[in-house]
Amino acid sequence: MAEKHAAETEERDDGLYISPPVQRAARLLRHIAEGDRVTNMSRTARELGINRTTLLRLLHTLEAERFIEPRPEGQGWRIGVGLIGITAQAFFSEDLVQISVPVLTRLAENLSLSAHLGVLDGLEIVYIVRRVPNHAFASNIRIGSRLPAHAANMGRIMLAHMPPDRVDRMYAGAVLKAVTPHTSVTLAQLHAQLDADRIAGLAWSDGNYEAGISSVAAAIFDATGTPIAALNVSGHAADFAGTARHTQIGAQVQTAAAEISQRLGWHGATAARAEARAVDRSRRTSSPVAN
16 A cells, blocks of 8 residues: 555655646657648647647747757748757667677778768658768768658659558558659659669669769668668769669669668568568558559
């Protein structure tokens, strides 16, 4: 009885140490991270249980700390580089980043190309590791950069290894904006691109995202065969020219992704075959996708 009373007292005491302003800020950040752009102040305030004035103060404070930032198109908010930087530092202590850094460093030096690691956050790919060679081209992508997954090849290769019905759910009601004339702008086009990427085992980009820049990406899997990240290398289109060079780059990118995946517990070809069967089953049972 005494132990129960002590536990209840401790639980009540814990509540006394909660700071409501910090809690409100944390809930707002989580709301934005989950996709609310806060374009409707009244609705967001109501969902968070606060008034519009408090919401406005929170937004301005979080922006000042670079925890959120205005979206490029000028409509609403997204998670900012300040918070992403903190998250990236936390990621560095995790197995994924610790394992990936030496592999990406070696890959960048061997190919004289910039090498990156990215993870999927909603419909965007977030760069969490960047390694550049000591010479030649170095990309201007920074840690924390966010690119649309349907247009960027690290996003494409992760989506390619997901069941098609999951991709449909992710993009239900979403607008697939064109970054270049090569960008898929309908679900049908996106699925065709993902099919090609999955068959190739790599997602190639020859000016698909930026004119004159080529890159190639491969997926990274965990012990269950789930795609949890992707890596890519990028450089000037001339750095990818020629069949031999193209083959060399593709092979080394696949080898690097497989090395990281295996260190995370992935079982190689066996897992890949199981994943391919799961994707095929999902495609056979999913309904046709409308343009």
